[in-house]
Amino acid sequence: MSEQRWLTETAFANMRLSFEVTRVLQADHSPQQRIDLIENPLFGKVLMLDGATQVTSADEFIYHEMMAHVPILAHGAVRDVLIVGGGDCGLAEEVLKHAGITRVMQVEIDAQVVEFARSHFAEFNAAAFADPRFTIEIADGADFVGTTDQRFDVILVDSTDPIGAGAVLFTKNFYAGLRRCLRPGGIVVTQSGVPFVQRDEFTTAIRNLARVFPVAECYVLATPSYAGGHMALGWGSLDRDPCDPPLEILAERASTLATRYYTSEVHRAAFALPRYILDAKIAAIAADR
Numbered sequence: 050m051s052e053q054r055w056l057t058e059t060a061f062a063n064m065r066l067s068f069e070v071t072r073v074l075q076a077d078h079s080p081q082q083r084i085d086l087i088e089n090p091l092f093g094k095v096l097m098l099d100g101a102t103q104v105t106s107a108d109e110f111i112y113h114e115m116m117a118h119v120p121i122l123a124h125g126a127v128r129d130v131l132i133v134g135g136g137d138c139g140l141a142e143e144v145l146k147h148a149g150i151t152r153v154m155q156v157e158i159d160a161q162v163v164e165f166a167r168s169h170f171a172e173f174n175a176a177a178f179a180d181p182r183f184t185i186e187i188a189d190g191a192d193f194v195g196t197t198d199q200r201f202d203v204i205l206v207d208s209t210d211p212i213g214a215g216a217v218l219f220t221k222n223f224y225a226g227l228r229r230c231l232r233p234g235g236i237v238v239t240q241s242g243v244p245f246v247q248r249d250e251f252t253t254a255i256r257n258l259a260r261v262f263p264v265a266e267c268y269v270l271a272t273p274s275y276a277g278g279h280m281a282l283g284w285g286s287l288d289r290d291p292c293d294p295p296l297e298i299l300a301e302r303a304s305t306l307a308t309r310y311y312t313s314e315v316h317r318a319a320f321a322l323p324r325y326i327l328d329a330k331i332a333a334i335a336a337d338r
């Protein structure tokens with residue numbers, strides 16, 4: 050009888066999540082990080098970087114739809130989008146569903162992640178690679194936002210957790226760089242961890258967002274492969290309250306969008322935080338005052 054194999058996520062200090070492995074597609078090191086790509090009967094292909102789950106073919110739509118459509122539909126007139134990180138390019142696919150968007154630039158540090166995501170996750174990223182509005186620059190996202198003259202309406206930080214190359218993407222300096230690249234009325238959304246199991250990651254992200262942006266909020270989503278409860282996405286803006294616009298306008302803007310998780314009601318409800326997350330957010334911001 051063949052031995053059943055498991056790939057174990059090692060991202061959390063006190064918890065382990067294991068995926069049954071039916072096939073190993075890649076087990077490798079890029080210059081930046083360890084890369085594991087396996088197949089699982091429930092999740093399809095599962096990508097881990099440095100032992101942290103990044104994306105699975107079965108549930109990627111949840112995180113990508115919520116990261117893309119919430120700020121884009123709230124803004125209502127987005128033309129230029131910057132993605133920082135986002136190596137698997139599933140987020141770009143969601144962003145490019147918006148016909149009014151003229152340019153999506155992605156700044157990703159690891160060319161190897163992009164290359165094998167292109168070979169192995171074509172089911173959700175082929176449309177992005179075929180779209181002339183989409184470009185990728187291989188660079189450190191923090192360097193880019195600290196130096197570029199380009200400006201964007203929405204910036205999405207689809208980062209790894211704050212270890213290795215991803216650590217800089219949770220700092221106050223990086224968020225200040227995002228602010229300088231944002232047009233008036235612009236919105237930043239950041240991967241801010243799973244508050245129950247990554248409380249420090251969540252509070253650091255929210256505290257640093259609040260140090261830089263007058264409007265610093267967060268919203269939540271539930272993705273099976275990011276275990277440990279709700280995942281939080283940070284929201285930073287100079288002037289955009291996440292309670293705007295009214296639900297009817299969101300619904301009208303979303304009326305032609307094909308989604309599997311996002312609805313205008315889910316959009317609005319995502320900002321209603323469970324009490325333990327709300328308390329952690331308030332404490333993170335209050336610590337500076």
Ligand code: SAM
Pocket residue numbers: 081098101102103104112133134135136137156157158159162188189190191207208209210214215216217218240
């Ligand atoms: N959705 C995933 C999650 O929440 O776990 C993240 C997916 S995406 C694969 C994360 C990407 O961020 C990786 O491809 C990684 O190479 C990239 N990344 C990490 N640090 C970076 C940096 N400093 N600049 C640009 N990209 C970075």
